Amino acid sequence: MSEANAVLPSMRVSYEAGALDESSLADTWHEQLQRWFDEAVQADVVEPNAMVLATADADGIPSSRTVLCKGFDERGVVFFTNYTSAKSHDLQSTRVAAATFPWLSLQRQVNVRGTVDKVTPAETAEYWQVRPRGSQLGAWASPQSRVVASRAALESSLQGIERRFADAEKVPVPPHWGGWRIRPDVVEFWQGRRDRLHDRLRFRRTNDLWVVERLAP
Structure with missing residues (x-):
């Protein structure tokens, strides 16, 4: 013990x-x-x-x-x-x-x-x-509870979402x-x-x- x-x-x-x-x-x-x-x-x-x-x-x-x-x-x-x-x-x-x-x-x-x-x-x-923009983007990027290949894959997904909404004043739900x-x-x-x-x-x-x-x- x-x-x-x-x-x-x-x-x-x-x-x-x-x-x-x-x-x-x-x-x-x-x-x-x-x-x-x-x-x-x-x-x-x-x-x-x-x-x-x-x-x-x-x-x-x-x-x-x-x-x-x-x-x-x-x-x-x-x-x-x-x-x-x-x-x-x-x-x-x-x-x-x-x-x-x-x-x-x-x-x-x-x-x-x-x-x-x-x-x-x-x-x-x-x-x-009232959510921070980063949390809003994270909600789009993360396939919550699913298996992901790596941390790098998750960060790559977030980068793609950042580009998608780069010109948007407000991120939609x-x-x-x-x-x-x-x-x-x-x-x-x-x-x-x-x-x-x-x-x-x-x-x-x-x-x-x-x-x-x-x-x-």
Whole structure:
């Protein structure tokens, strides 16, 4: 056993940064998410809008990766990607996803689970306009999730796209690119506590109503 593996069983942190109780919870999941997100920004959490997105393919094989949340409101949580990517193929097959905001420095996490829909073309266009030009060009150049021959081949593709749009003041949205919205049925707020007796409060949709439940850690 390596020295690193030998110390793994004893590696732990005592979570004592805060607590979460029903009386302090916002009235809705999206208001509570906004509250915690604002606190993550104020605490200088690195990329506070980063979330781990979990999907599964038609055979139930799971995948996860980190993406950036680009919006949330009462309708759900939004991110953008290539519609031909592996994650999009999963979402088109199953129409469900889960995402976790891992705010480790605050000893908090938020988990969102629900069905997915593509955002409207207007929403995609609105976000596309605020993307850096380099990111726009990259979205055209990258055949996301496909095997590429080399880094040089990828850079050559980007150079070709740069030439294609060299005279364009604005780069158009690729037809294969856009947003997904997770429409949650469950949103869980997790606050680490001492002795692993963590606080877990869950908003769960029942028909058109939301209920709040406390889960055992």
